[in-house]
Structures are given as C-alpha cells and as structure tokens.
Amino acid sequence: MANSFGSLYIGSSSLRNHQNAINTTANNLANVGTTGHVRQQVLFTDENYIKFANAAISPQQYGLGVSIGDVVHTRDMFLDKLYRSTSARSAFYETSYEAAYEVQTYLQEMEGKQFQNALKDFWNAFNNFGTDPGNSTAQNMVIQKASLFLSRSKAVYSGLKSYQKNINTQISEKIDKVNELAQNIFDLNYEIQKIEAGGIETAMDLRDARDQALDQLSAYGKIEYEENPDGIVSVRFENHDLLDEVRVYNMAKQTDKVTDFITPYWPNTSDMTSGDLDYVYDLTEEISSDMNTDMGSIKAQLLARGDMTPTYYNLFHNADGSTMTSEQYQEGIGKSTMMNSLAEFDQLIHTMMTQINDLFCPNTQVAEDGTCYDADGNVLYHTIEATVNGETVRVLADENGNAYYDADGNMIVATDAKFLDVNTTPRGEDGQLPPQELFKRNGCDRYTEITLRDAAGNAVTDANGNEIKIWKYNEEDLNDRSKMYTTEGVSINGDLLKIGTNLPHMKANMKDVDYDLGNKLLAAWTTESMWLSPYDTENCTFEKFYTKMVDELAMNGNIYATATDTLSGSLLSTDNKRQEVIGVSTDEELTNMIKYQNGYNAASRYINVIAAMIDTLLNSMR
Structure with missing residues (x-):
C-alpha cells in the first residue's frame, strides 16, 4: 500500500x-x-x-x-559586449552622417538649389551691369538680385543655426535619458537582489529589462559593466562611474551664457567652487576606432554642434586673434560639421560683400613711405609721426608737416586706418560723397565723416574756400556682429532700394560712365581670391568656393554613410547571433x-x- x-x-x-x-x-x-x-x-x-x-x-x-x-x-556575455560596443560606434557615425546630410540639405535647400540659383542670378546681374554701368535697368537689377541673394543667404544661415540649436536640444534630452536609464538599472539591481537573495528563484524578467536598458545605454556612449555575486551590475560611462552598489552618479548640464549650448559634466568629480568641471567627453582627442574614441551619439552630436555659432572670422583665427594653422583647424573648428559649415558659408558671403563694397567705395591707407595715395598714384594725404596715448603712430598732416585735428581736438590717427579714396571713387547719380555701398552693416555706417581742422581748431579749407572733409572707414568690430560684414549683420542699403540710380556708376568727374568699375566687378567674380579653409588653401572663385564647400560636405557624408552601413551590418549580424542564443x-x-x-x-x-x-x-x- x-x-x-x-x-x-x-x-x-x-x-x-x-x-x-x-x-x-x-x-x-x-x-x-x-x-x-x-x-x-x-x-x-x-x-x-x-x-x-x-x-x-x-x-x-x-x-x-x-x-x-x-x-x-x-545569454552570451561576449556577444552582449560586442553588440553594445558596435551599437555605440554605429550610433556615433550614424549621428555624424545625419548632421552632414542635414547641412547639405540646407545648402541645396531641399534639392531646389535656390541659393545656387540666387548666386547665378546675382552674377548675371553684375554681368549686365558690367557691360553698361550707366543703364538704370541694370543698376536696379543689381540691387534687386543682391537683395534676393542676401535673403537666400540669410535663410540658409538661419536654417543652419536652427539645426545647430536642434542638436543642442537633442543633446539635453539624451543626457536626461542616460540619467533615467542609470536610475532604472540601479532600481532593477535591488529588485533582482531581493528576489534572488534566497537562492531559489531567478528574476528573469527583471534581468531582461536590465539587459535591455544596458543595450539602450550603449547607444549614447562607451560603457563598461560588471555583475557582482549578489547580482548587482555596476556601470562605467565614458571611463567614469555611472552607477554602483551604492548610488547613481548622474550627469549634469553646463549651459553657456552666450550660446545656451549644453555640455555634460560629472558634478561628483568637479570643483564647483572654482568652476573646474570634469566634462564627460574629451572633444579634443583624436577620433579613432583603435582608441575607442568614436563611440556614442551624444559625443557625435557635441562634435557636430560645436561650442559656438561662428562667423567668417573664426574660420581663420583662434580665440586669441592669432592666425589659425592647418593643424589647429583640424583639431578645432574643422571637427565640427555645423561650425565649419557656418563659418565657411559666412566666409563666402563676407568676401563677396566686402569685395563688391570696396569697388563701389574704394579705400586707401598709409603706404610704406608714410603717404596715402589714391588709385591713380597721386598723393591723397600726408602723414607725420606723433605720440598718441603714449604710442608712436602716424597722423594726417598737410604737406608742411602740420598735423590735422578733428572736431574734438584729437589728431587723426592714420596707422592701420583706412580712408575713402575721394579722388577716384565712383559716384551715384546724386554725386554725393561718400558714395552708397551696396551692403550696409546694421550696427554702423561705413564711414565716419571728419572735417579737417588745424591746431587752433579752425576748419581747413581748399582753394575755393570749401571745408575739407575726409571719411574714415569704420573697421569691423569683432565684439559686435552688427558691426561686421556677416550674413546676419548686414542688409541691402535702404537708400539704394529707394533710388537705384544712386548706385555708384559714374567717374569722379560726374561726366563719364565708369566702365572700369564694371570691369573690376566682373573680374571679382572670376578672380581666385579665396581659400576654403586653413587646411584647403587652393585659390578659388566665389562659385568654386561654394562648390568645394558642398563637395567637402558630401565627401564627409559619404565617409560617415559608409561607416554607418558597415557598422549597421555588423550590428545586425551580431544581433542575429545573439538571437540564436536568446531568441x-x-x-x-x-x-x-x-x-x-x-x-x-x-x-x-x-x-x-x-x-x-x-x-x-x-x-x-x-
């Protein structure tokens, strides 16, 4: 029984x-x-x-x-680690490709190529003006096409800036996501430990959730992790503890006061008192697969966004004003898709505007012999040496060596200064000096008018008894973009929009049409006077510059696309092998x-x- x-x-x-x-x-x-x-x-x-x-x-x-x-x-721990490292690298190149693709899309303007067409229309307007500068229709066409060209330029530059800000927003959201995933893994650690503490049951669903969180985390940066005998997984993110048995070490955000750009840092290892922050990513290091420095979408976006919204000046100059070398360019602005594209585009617009303006309103400055000459080689101004604010400089003077003064009793410094070439400058229909520039800075006029005075403060006159005036060129203020010839800092001269015939087209005698001006303007379009960057110093024209800029983006995009396709295939292959084990x-x-x-x-x-x-x-x- x-x-x-x-x-x-x-x-x-x-x-x-x-x-x-x-x-x-x-x-x-x-x-x-x-x-x-x-x-x-x-x-x-x-x-x-x-x-x-x-x-x-x-x-x-x-x-x-x-x-x-x-x-x-x-689970196969080796396949898991391979999958997560491949995921990090794939995310880096995929994000880099997206940035290059978006910039190229903005430049081509959704393949409509409006900017390129505006550039060609602008050239055609100058071509017509160059053959007949006195034609009022050609004059108005130059002004209208210049307005359209500048409008398209501003639209492209504004679109690039908007995308740069969009990347910044994505970076902020991804930092929050990393912190959220870290907290999730930390919470799952203790849920798993509680269930498995008796040695009877395995918290399988919770382990699955934790492994999935690690998969997601790997896309944002380089991770290292290990599980202790108690079932607790500790994680390092970009060579820094993200979580351990005790706590989560969340990333914090530093927000730049000027640009609002966000940069992640580790508050637990930063000296907040002195402002010495321990940044999560070292963006100065060489990007290399061998050194595992090409991992994670956040790093890719930080590199793509850069740390500022540059102008043309930042393309060839360091922060201290020194001339940028090729190596400095490649290690700095050249690494950033957005900064490089913004700076190169602004360089194109700046060069076009300044060369055109300099032909309509030509300047002169002190030669090596201390004299200012006009374009025909005639003496325009004499100078002498004088001490101003404790510094020895050259100041304007008459032929007898007597210094000129302005209305405030100050000598007129000529060292490193530019003055309107009043003898040879072309005139508009109104014959006024200074003539109208085509592109006008929003924050200042092109010139400051000065009435020459002697030491006693009396106005200096010519043989006809007329007061002698000069026009001193207002240099660009690097601290105020509205006083620079940048894409955003200029507009079409409002006076020319009202009266197009005031566009300079006559010689100084106001009798003859200035055909030389037309020829010079045409030559400006065909002269190879620009460099793409400190790294690419091949001389090129306006149109060639733009073409090379687009080609450079396309080449970088193809590199990123190829790497993305290769890594996506590897990621899929690795995942398929994982699924053979866990699927x-x-x-x-x-x-x-x-x-x-x-x-x-x-x-x-x-x-x-x-x-x-x-x-x-x-x-x-x-």
Missing part, C-alpha cells in the same frame, strides 16, 4: 512539473515579439532516491519522481508545448491508473 501511495506522489510531481513547463513555454510564445525577452528553457531532474536495503549488489531503491532542476536563462523560436516552442502536454496527459493517466488500483485494493479489504 505504501508503494502505491508513493507511486501516486511520483505521478503528481510529474503532473505539477509538466504544468510548470507548459507555463514557461507559453510565456516564451507570448513574448515572441517582445524586445529584450530571453527565452526560458526548462531542465528536468530526478528527485532523490530512497534505498530499501544496503545490499552490496543491486540495492533496491525507489525514486520520488521528477522536479524542475533549472529554468535556463541563457524565441516559435517552431521549437510549439514542439516543446506538444511534448509537455503529452507528458502532462501521460502523468494524468498514470495517476488515474494508480488511483483506480488503490481504490480496488481498499475495496477488496472490506
């Missing part, structure tokens, strides 16, 4: 464990499409055997049935389901037979 009840126990264990196996298989099938789910495999094992006797040969024993020895939760196979699980159902049915019939046998035995003993 005892053996009969023991057989009933064996049947019940089989029934119970097959039911659990069916539940596990059903869970796998239910999560076939669930991201991050790892298949669970049931392993059966025998229960303990009980011996009837201690015979030396063939001891009699009986078993207590079966049990589930383990539910295998299989759920519908066919395999359905096969297991049938197997466990048959086992369950067999155990059920076995129990029925044993129950009937016991019932028969009990009834026969009455």
Whole structure:
C-alpha cells in the first residue's frame, strides 16, 4: 500500500512539473515579439532516491519522481559586449552622417538649389551691369538680385543655426535619458537582489529589462559593466562611474551664457567652487576606432554642434586673434560639421560683400613711405609721426608737416586706418560723397565723416574756400556682429532700394560712365581670391568656393554613410547571433508545448491508473 501511495506522489510531481513547463513555454510564445525577452528553457531532474536495503549488489531503491532542476536563462556575455560596443560606434557615425546630410540639405535647400540659383542670378546681374554701368535697368537689377541673394543667404544661415540649436536640444534630452536609464538599472539591481537573495528563484524578467536598458545605454556612449555575486551590475560611462552598489552618479548640464549650448559634466568629480568641471567627453582627442574614441551619439552630436555659432572670422583665427594653422583647424573648428559649415558659408558671403563694397567705395591707407595715395598714384594725404596715448603712430598732416585735428581736438590717427579714396571713387547719380555701398552693416555706417581742422581748431579749407572733409572707414568690430560684414549683420542699403540710380556708376568727374568699375566687378567674380579653409588653401572663385564647400560636405557624408552601413551590418549580424542564443523560436516552442502536454496527459493517466488500483485494493479489504 505504501508503494502505491508513493507511486501516486511520483505521478503528481510529474503532473505539477509538466504544468510548470507548459507555463514557461507559453510565456516564451507570448513574448515572441517582445524586445529584450530571453527565452526560458526548462531542465528536468530526478528527485532523490530512497534505498530499501544496503545490499552490496543491486540495492533496491525507489525514486520520488521528477522536479524542475533549472529554468535556463541563457545569454552570451561576449556577444552582449560586442553588440553594445558596435551599437555605440554605429550610433556615433550614424549621428555624424545625419548632421552632414542635414547641412547639405540646407545648402541645396531641399534639392531646389535656390541659393545656387540666387548666386547665378546675382552674377548675371553684375554681368549686365558690367557691360553698361550707366543703364538704370541694370543698376536696379543689381540691387534687386543682391537683395534676393542676401535673403537666400540669410535663410540658409538661419536654417543652419536652427539645426545647430536642434542638436543642442537633442543633446539635453539624451543626457536626461542616460540619467533615467542609470536610475532604472540601479532600481532593477535591488529588485533582482531581493528576489534572488534566497537562492531559489531567478528574476528573469527583471534581468531582461536590465539587459535591455544596458543595450539602450550603449547607444549614447562607451560603457563598461560588471555583475557582482549578489547580482548587482555596476556601470562605467565614458571611463567614469555611472552607477554602483551604492548610488547613481548622474550627469549634469553646463549651459553657456552666450550660446545656451549644453555640455555634460560629472558634478561628483568637479570643483564647483572654482568652476573646474570634469566634462564627460574629451572633444579634443583624436577620433579613432583603435582608441575607442568614436563611440556614442551624444559625443557625435557635441562634435557636430560645436561650442559656438561662428562667423567668417573664426574660420581663420583662434580665440586669441592669432592666425589659425592647418593643424589647429583640424583639431578645432574643422571637427565640427555645423561650425565649419557656418563659418565657411559666412566666409563666402563676407568676401563677396566686402569685395563688391570696396569697388563701389574704394579705400586707401598709409603706404610704406608714410603717404596715402589714391588709385591713380597721386598723393591723397600726408602723414607725420606723433605720440598718441603714449604710442608712436602716424597722423594726417598737410604737406608742411602740420598735423590735422578733428572736431574734438584729437589728431587723426592714420596707422592701420583706412580712408575713402575721394579722388577716384565712383559716384551715384546724386554725386554725393561718400558714395552708397551696396551692403550696409546694421550696427554702423561705413564711414565716419571728419572735417579737417588745424591746431587752433579752425576748419581747413581748399582753394575755393570749401571745408575739407575726409571719411574714415569704420573697421569691423569683432565684439559686435552688427558691426561686421556677416550674413546676419548686414542688409541691402535702404537708400539704394529707394533710388537705384544712386548706385555708384559714374567717374569722379560726374561726366563719364565708369566702365572700369564694371570691369573690376566682373573680374571679382572670376578672380581666385579665396581659400576654403586653413587646411584647403587652393585659390578659388566665389562659385568654386561654394562648390568645394558642398563637395567637402558630401565627401564627409559619404565617409560617415559608409561607416554607418558597415557598422549597421555588423550590428545586425551580431544581433542575429545573439538571437540564436536568446531568441524565441516559435517552431521549437510549439514542439516543446506538444511534448509537455503529452507528458502532462501521460502523468494524468498514470495517476488515474494508480488511483483506480488503490481504490480496488481498499475495496477488496472490506
């Protein structure tokens, strides 16, 4: 009778464990499409055997049935690490490609090529003006096409700036996401530890969630992680602790007061008192796969965005004003897709505006012999040496060496200064001096008018008794973009928009059309007077500069695209290999389901037979 009840126990264990196996298989099938789910495999094992006797040969024993020895939760740690490192590198190049593609899209303006067309129309207007500067229709056409060209230029530059700010917003959101994922992993660590502390159950779903969080985290930067015997995973992010057994070390955001650009740093290792911040990313290091410095979308976006919105000046000059070398360019602004594109584009617009303005309103300055000459080589102004504010400079003077003064009694410094070439400058229909420049800075006029005075403060006059005036050129103020010839800092001269015939086109005698001016303007378009960057010093024209700028972007974009395609393929291949280990196979699980159902049915019939046998035995003993 005892053996009969023991057989009933064996049947019940089989029934119970097959039911659990069916539940596990059903869970796998239910999560076939669930991201991050790892298949669970049931392993059966025998229960303990009980011996009837201690015979030396063939001891009699009986078993207590079966049990589930383990539910295998299989992951390949090497494939996981390979997948996450590949994910980080793929995200870096994919993000870099997106930035290059967006910039190219803005320059081509959604393939409509409005800017390129505006550039060609501007050239055609000058071509017509150059052949007949006195034609009022040609004059107005130059002004209208210049207005359209500047409008398109501003639109492109504004679009690039907007995208730069958009990248900044994405960086901020991704920093928040990294902190969120770190906190999530930290919380899962302790949930897993609580469940697994008794050594009975494995927190499989929680481990799946934690592994998925690590997968997501790897796309934002280089990560290193390890699990201790208690099931706690500690993570390092960009060579700095992100979380451990004790706490999460969140990233903080430094916001630039001028640009509002955000840069992540580690507050726990920064000296907040002195402002010495421990930045998360070292953007000065060489980007190299061998050194693992090309990982993570945040770093790629920080590089693409840069740390400022540059002008043409920043393309060839360092922050201290020194001339930028090719090496400094490649290590600095050349690394940033947005900064480089903004600076190169502004350089094109700046050069075009200043060369055109300098032809309409030509300047002169002190030559090596200390004299200012006009364009024809005639003496325009004399200078002498004088001490101004403790510095020896040259100041304007008459032919007898008597210094000139302004209305405030100050000598007029000529060293490094420019003055309107009043003898040869072309005139508009109104004949006024200074003539109208085409592109006008929003923050200042082109010239400051000065009436020459002698030491006694009396106005100096010419032979006809007219006061002699000069026009001193107002240099660009690098601290005020409205006083620079930048894309955003200029507008078309409003006076010319009202009266187009005041565009300079006559010679200084106001009798002859200045055909030389037309020829010079045409030559400005065909003269190779520009460099693309300190790295690319091949001389080029306006149009060639723009073409090279677009080609440079396309080349960089192709490099990033090729790397992205290669790494995406590697990532997919690695993930496929991971899925072979952790993925759920519908066919395999359905096969297991049938197997466990048959086992369950067999155990059920076995129990029925044993129950009937016991019932028969009990009834026969009455």
